[in-house]
Amino acid sequence: MQFTSAIALVVLAYTSSVQAAPAPAPAASGLSLTQQLSIADTAVDRFALLPDNKQFVFDFNTKQNNPGKGGELVAANRKTFPALVGSGAGMAVGRVNPCGMNTLHVHPRAAELQIVVKGRLVTEMVPENGVNDANGKRRVITNTVEAFQMTPFYQGSVHTQFNPDCEDAVFIAAFPSEDFGAGQIADETFAFSDDVIAATFGQTIAGADIDKVRKGIPASIANGVDECLKKCKIPKSK
Template identity: 35%
Template sequence: MKSTLTSTLTIAVAAVASLANGAAVQKASADNNSTNAVNATELVEQEIIAVDQVSRIETVANSAGNSSFVFDFLNAPEAAVVAGDAGNITTAVVSSFPALEGTGAAMFLFQLGPCGMVLPHSHPRASEFIVVTEGKISTQFLTETGSDVFSNTLKQYQSTIFPVGSLHVELNPTCEPAKFIGAFDNPDPGTFFVAPGFFSLEEQVVLTQLGGAVSGADLSSFKKAIPPAGVVAIEQCLKNCNITANAKRDILDMLPAK
C-alpha cells in the first residue's frame, strides 16, 4: 500500500513537473517569438531608414563629393543672400544647401551694420534660436494678437528663442557692426516680411486697415517707401552715431493734407 502510494505520488509529481516544464517551454517559445517579432520590426525600420539615408546621402554626394556637405556662408550662392542697405542675411536652407534634406535643420548668418535692423517678420514653419557672435542685438517678439511683447538685448554669446510663427525683429542698437546666427528646426523655415506682405493685399483692404491715415491716391507712393525685405538702418540711431543715412522722402510728405 505504501509502495503504491509512493509510486502514485512520484507519478503525480513527475506529471506536474512535466506540465510545468511544458508551460515554461511554451512561455519561453512565446517570449522568443515576441522578441523575434520586435527585433524583426526594428530591423525592418532600420533597414528602411538606412536605405533611404544612404540613397539620399549618395544622391547629394554625387553632385560634388565631400564638399557637397559644406556650406560657405562667406561665399554662398547669390540666391541664398538677402541683401539690404544696412547688412545682409545668408540662408542655408534646403534650396541652397540640399544636404539639409531630411535633417530637420537650417541656419542663417545675419551680418548687420551699425543701427541695422532685420525688418519685422515671421517664420511660418520653424522656431528660431539665435546666438550673438559679435556686438549686441536687441530683439522683440510676440506670438499672436493680444499677446505680450517680449524684449531683450543680447550680448556676445547670449541667445534667445522665437517660437514658430511668431512676429519678431532683431536690430543692432550700436554704432559698430554686429553678427548673429539663427538655427531652425526645419530645412525650409520660410520667411514672411510683414510690411511688404500687408501692402500686397487688395487696395481697399489696406486702406481700411490704415483707418484713413493714407488716401488711395497716396497709397502707391506709400508702398514705394516700404523696404521689400532684408536689413535697413534706423535713422535716429544713425544720427546718434553721426552716420549719414541714405536720402529718403519724409513719410509726412505722403500723408493727406489736413
Template identity: 40%
Template sequence: MSSFVVKIFLAALAAGAAQALPQMSMSTVTTSAVARTTSFSVASSVMAATSTVPSAADAAAKAAALKQLASDLIKEPTSVDRFTKLLTTGGDGKTLLSGQDLKDRVVFDFNNAKPANGSLGGKILLANVDNFPILTDLSISTAVATLGPCGINTPHIHPRATEFLTVVKGQIQSGFILENGFAVNNQVVSQVSTNLTALQGTVFPMGSIHFQFNPTCEDAIFVATLNSDDPGTSQIAQNFFALNGEIVDAALGFPFTIAGEDINKFRAQLPVNLAVGVDQCLKTCKIQTK
C-alpha cells in the same frame, strides 16, 4: 505699441531695398533613372567649380544644379538612400566622393553672403534645403547675418519654424509679439524685448512677429538656427502693404485713410529685409539716409 517698435516700423518703411531671406523653390522632380544620374553628374561638375569670382551664368548654373539635386534627394525613400545618392560618385553607392567634390556636398560657405544692391542694413544668407541639399529631411536650417551700424532685420515671421538666435559679435536688440490672445493680467502684451551681447542667445517662437536691431555704430553678427529645412520668411510691413489698397486702408482705421498714391509711395520705399533706422542711432553714428 511702444515708441521703439513704431520707430523700427517707420524705419522699415523709409529705408531702401535690401536682401530678403532666400525662399525654398523646388524644381520639378525627375522621373527617369537616367535623368536622375545625369543630374547628379551635372551637380557634381558645377559644384566643383573653384573660381573665386564666379560669373552670373556660373552662379545661376550652380543654383539650378543644387535645386535639381535637392529635388532628386526628396524622391529617395530612406535617409540612407539619400546620403548614398548625395555622397557617392554619380550617386551609385560604390565610391565615396573626395576632395572638393565631397566638400561641396557637406560644407556651406557663409562667406558668400552679399548685400543686395543699394542695401544699407547689412547682409544675410540662409542655408536651407534649396541651396544646401544635405539638409533634406533633417528639419534644420541656419542663417548668418551681419547687421551694419543701426541695421535692422525688419519685423517678420517664419511660418514653419522656431528660431534660436545667437549673437557672435556686437550687440543686438530684439523683440517678438506672440499670437492674438497672449496676455498678462488681461492686458495684451505688445512686445517681449531682449538685449543681447556676444555669445548670448534667445528664441523666437514659430509664427511670432520678431525683429533684430543693431543699436551700435559697429557691425553686429548673429547666427540663427531654425527647426525646419524650409522655414520660410514673411516680412510684415512689406507684405501688408502689398495687399489691395482698400484692405490696407481698412486695417489702418478707415475712414481715416492713406491716399492710394501714398500707399504706392510706401510700397516703393519698403526694403525687402535689411534696413537702417531708429533716429537716435542714426544721429549718433552720423548715418545719412535718403
C-alpha cells in the same frame, strides 16, 4: 558549433550583399539635386547622390544676393544646401550693419533660436493674439541680447532685431526645418489691394498715398532709428 558557423556565414554573406548593393539609378533628367534627394527611397540612396565630401560643407562667407542697405543674411536651407534634406534642420547667419534693422518678419514653418556672436542686438517679438502684459495690452517681448546670449522666436511670431551700436553685429539662427522661410510684414501687408489696406488701417492712409508707402518699404535689413544714425554719423538714405 557547425550550426553556429553556418549562421555566421549567412549573416556575413547578407551583410556583404547589402554593402555591395549598386548605387541607385540616376533620377529623371530635369530634377534638381534637392528634388532627387527628396524622393530617394532610403538614406543610403541619398548619400549616393552626394558623392563629393565637399557637398557636406556650407560656406556662410557667400554673399547674399540683393542684400538690404542695413546688412545681409545668408541662409542654409534645403535649396541652397541640399545636404540638409532629411536632417529636419536649417541655419542662417546675419550681419547687421551699424544702426541696421532686420525689419518685422515671421518664419512660417519653424521657430528660431538666435545667438549673437558679435556686438549686440535689441530684439522685439509679439507672439500671438491673447498674449498680453499686466495692463491688458498686447505684450511685446523686448530684450538686449549681448554676445553669446540667445533668444527664441516662436514659429509664426512677428519679430525684429536692431543693432544700436556703431559696429557690425553678427548673429546665428538655427531652425528645426529645412525650409523655414521668411515673410516681411510690411511688404506682405502692402501687397494687398488699396481697399484692404485702407480698411485695415481704419482709413488713416489716403488711397493716393498708398503707393508712396509701398515704395518706401526697405529690404529685409534696413537702416533706421535717428538717434543711432546721429551717434554713428551715418547719413539718412534718400
